[in-house]
Amino acid sequence: MPEAILTLDGVHTHIGPYHILHGVDLSVPEGGVAMLLGRNGAGKTTTLRTIMGLWKASRGAVRFRGKDITSLDTPAISRKGIAFVPEDMGIFTDLTVAENMTLAATRGAPDKRRLDWICDLFPPIRTFWESSAGTLSGGQKQMLSVARAIIEPRDLILIDEPTKGLAPAIIKSMTGALKQLKETETTIVLVEQNFAMARALGDTVAVMDDGRIIHAGDMAALAADAALQERLMGLSLEAHQ
Numbered sequence: 001m002p003e004a005i006l007t008l009d010g011v012h013t014h015i016g017p018y019h020i021l022h023g024v025d026l027s028v029p030e031g032g033v034a035m036l037l038g039r040n041g042a043g044k045t046t047t048l049r050t051i052m053g054l055w056k057a058s059r060g061a062v063r064f065r066g067k068d069i070t071s072l073d074t075p076a077i078s079r080k081g082i083a084f085v086p087e088d089m090g091i092f093t094d095l096t097v098a099e100n101m102t103l104a105a106t107r108g109a110p111d112k113r114r115l116d117w118i119c120d121l122f123p124p125i126r127t128f129w130e131s132s133a134g135t136l137s138g139g140q141k142q143m144l145s146v147a148r149a150i151i152e153p154r155d156l157i158l159i160d161e162p163t164k165g166l167a168p169a170i171i172k173s174m175t176g177a178l179k180q181l182k183e184t185e186t187t188i189v190l191v192e193q194n195f196a197m198a199r200a201l202g203d204t205v206a207v208m209d210d211g212r213i214i215h216a217g218d219m220a221a222l223a224a225d226a227a228l229q230e231r232l233m234g235l236s237l238e239a240h241q
């Protein structure tokens, strides 16, 4: 088993008066894709936001490469090499695709070779380079959102439901792009409801319910066990492509 790049140890998160995470324990191995699954409202988004410091853990610890990052602010966490692709994508719709990409680069002008590689991963970025991001389709916006997150090499990228509301053909190309990203050094934590994508990409899986991790193991083992899926998530994933 590769060493963990990220660990959560008994993490509790409160949002205002609401106690949302109830002691999340999670270990993400370095390299590959760690899936985070669970019903709506299980706490997946809250977990990603807590890792990024967008919500503060009220108890427990988040460690990145063994270092406690729980009390760092979000820009400091980002500078450690962690990127976040939120569910609402976080792109600037009034700006062009080019401006969105340039603004995402924190270390000066984007590297030309890397930009070419990203445009090969997501061809619409190249096609619509000078267009306003607001005019892109939902799938293209999602691609821009992931592209921005990887404009500079990242050790870890957290992606929240990148296929939400997308057509099957777009989901397929997003899956292909993330597969290529997976071949690089980047470790990916992926929240996803689309089982075809989870099965195609996931190496490990953690299942959440009610603010806790209720199962952790290999994605392939969960994919092969319909009874376990039913018990953990109340549905057989095969039926939820």
Ligand SMILES: Nc1ncnc2c1ncn2[C@@H]1O[C@H](COP(=O)(O)OP(=O)(O)OP(=O)(O)O)[C@@H](O)[C@H]1O
Residues within 6 Å of the ligand: 015, 018, 020, 038, 039, 040, 041, 042, 043, 044, 045, 046, 047
């Ligand atoms: N800003 C907020 N204020 C109050 N409660 C919130 C807030 N954000 C999330 N919650 C609650 O926290 C719980 C977990 O939500 P979260 O978005 O983390 O779940 P999720 O597993 O990502 O679900 P989904 O798939 O629906 O996004 C839910 O009960 C939700 O209503």
